[in-house]
Amino acid sequence: MTCVLRRRVWSLVSAILLLSLLSACSSQPATVYEGLGGEPGLAAVVDNLLERMAKDEQIVRYFQDTDITLFREGLTEHLCDVADGPCEYGGDDMKATHRGLNITQADFDRLVQLLIYAMQDEGIPIAVRNDLLKRLAPMYGDVVYQ
Amino acid sequence: MIKSSVDHFIRVVFFPLFLTMVCGFGHADSRIVATGGASNIEGSAGGGVVPWAVINGYGSSDEWAVTGMATGVFVDDFTLKVIGASVSYDNRVELSFARQRLKLDSLGGDLQQDIIGLKYKVVGELLYTTMPQISVGVQYKDVDDFSLPSAVGARDDSGVDYYVAATKVFFDALWGRNVLVNGTVRATKANQGGLLGFGSERNNRYRYMKEASVAVLLTDNLAVGMDYREKPDELDFAGEDDWQDFFIGWFVNKNLSVVLAYADLGSIAGFDDQKGWYLSIEGAL
Numbered sequence: 113m114t115c116v117l118r119r120r121v122w123s124l125v126s127a128i129l130l131l132s133l134l135s136a137c138s139s140q141p142a143t144v145y146e147g148l149g150g151e152p153g154l155a156a157v158v159d160n161l162l163e164r165m166a167k168d169e170q171i172v173r174y175f176q177d178t179d180i181t182l183f184r185e186g187l188t189e190h191l192c193d194v195a196d197g198p199c200e201y202g203g204d205d206m207k208a209t210h211r212g213l214n215i216t217q218a219d220f221d222r223l224v225q226l227l228i229y230a231m232q233d234e235g236i237p238i239a240v241r242n243d244l245l246k247r248l249a250p251m252y253g254d255v256v257y258q
Numbered sequence: 259m260i261k262s263s264v265d266h267f268i269r270v271v272f273f274p275l276f277l278t279m280v281c282g283f284g285h286a287d288s289r290i291v292a293t294g295g296a297s298n299i300e301g302s303a304g305g306g307v308v309p310w311a312v313i314n315g316y317g318s319s320d321e322w323a324v325t326g327m328a329t330g331v332f333v334d335d336f337t338l339k340v341i342g343a344s345v346s347y348d349n350r351v352e353l354s355f356a357r358q359r360l361k362l363d364s365l366g367g368d369l370q371q372d373i374i375g376l377k378y379k380v381v382g383e384l385l386y387t388t389m390p391q392i393s394v395g396v397q398y399k400d401v402d403d404f405s406l407p408s409a410v411g412a413r414d415d416s417g418v419d420y421y422v423a424a425t426k427v428f429f430d431a432l433w434g435r436n437v438l439v440n441g442t443v444r445a446t447k448a449n450q451g452g453l454l455g456f457g458s459e460r461n462n463r464y465r466y467m468k469e470a471s472v473a474v475l476l477t478d479n480l481a482v483g484m485d486y487r488e489k490p491d492e493l494d495f496a497g498e499d500d501w502q503d504f505f506i507g508w509f510v511n512k513n514l515s516v517v518l519a520y521a522d523l524g525s526i527a528g529f530d531d532q533k534g535w536y537l538s539i540e541g542a543l
């Protein structure tokens with residue numbers, strides 16, 4: 113009995129592995145940046161995100177003294193860089209940028225949520241969204257509780 | 259004695275706490291959808307039959323979350339109905355309660371088990387750290403009617419399971435989709451999860467059981483996957499098999515999720531090849 117179940121589990125696992133190998137060959141945009149729609153696409157996502165941040169009480173309080181025009185520029189450049197676009201982020205690293213802000217896990221979760229909503233709103237395909245999140249998620253440790 | 263202390267716990271501790279959370283402190287739901295998993299049949303956040311390291315609901319740091327669930331498992335000769343609820347705080351601790359009622363469709367009659375669960379996140383963040391999220395948990399289980407468990411050779415009508423679970427979400431892992439992987443090790447004396455009592459006449463040792471789940475998030479709100487749960491096989495008069503299920507979970511929003519699964523539970527209390535449907539609905543605040 114147990115043996116039959118095990119065999120079934122393995123056949124499922126190998127089917128998934130095979131499919132993932134096949135899908136690696138199918139065509140996809142060359143970079144996340146292109147997937148986001150290049151410069152205008154990224155700009156639309158950032159603007160959508162900024163509007164959501166402005167409306168979110170929990171997030172907006174961190175930006176009372178921020179020059180939003182500069183922040184918008186910096187964030188766009190940073191995301192363009194992270195997404196393998198034709199940019200190089202010239203600002204400080206994420207740890208230095210967020211030092212002293214004492215951003216919590218809830219703030220981070222919230223911002224990730226707003227970014228997902230913004231990307232969904234702008235029609236970014238799920239694979240591109242997940243690829244961008246994969247690149248941003250490891251920054252968690254540098255951003256929170258600094 | 260034990261029975262009444264469980265009821266006492268529910269009446270005096272759990273539900274007042276539950277109501278306070280709902281009505282008093284308010285709640286929050288900063289975490290992203292589906293990261294709370296579902297409620298497993300024992301009331302702990304997880305897959306259908308496996309507790310995961312995730313904390314129930316969508317509360318993040320300093321936030322409360324509460325959930326309520328109802329589950330039915332309909333296999334050939336048995337029907338299991340579960341209601342449960344949980345309170346979580348800080349995306350760190352989870353206190354849960356579940357009441358299982360097993361209808362013995364072919365044998366006649368039914369039996370009931372209460373489960374109080376406590377889970378604590380030790381390290382890691384499901385979405386963000388290279389280290390998986392790791393939690394430890396206990397489940398105190400108490401069966402109300404010992405006649406069937408004792409007839410099949412069980413020793414006790416109550417017991418405690420201890421488990422360690424590690425869960426991680428891998429972004430963009432399969433067809434651009436996110437994949438959740440969970441592994442759990444459970445120390446248990448429970449026969450059929452406790453419904454057939456704890457330990458056996460011959461043996462009162464803890465056994466270490468391996469459990470695993472994999473889920474692919476096909477969309478932001480739809481997950482498909484499977485659970486596998488190794489089980490002890492200690493009873494003289496009732497063989498026991500590992501459990502397995504294939505599920506599809508629809509996370510409608512942060513307040514509502516539905517899980518449909520096809521479960522293969524093997525032999526139960528002398529009835530072989532128990533297969534059938536699993537349906538669970540969870541509400542979260």
Ligand code: HEM
Nearest residue numbers: 171174178182183186187190203215219220223248251255
């Ligand atoms: C992975 C997640 C995050 C990334 C990639 C990120 C990125 C950035 C970047 C690139 C800047 C500098 C922009 C510039 O050059 O001016 C910045 C600044 C800032 N970020 Fe973040 N951030 C993240 C999470 C958060 C969170 C969760 C919060 C809090 C809710 C936050 C609050 C701020 C604040 C307050 C500033 C400073 C604005 C100023 O200069 O006044 N960030 N962030």
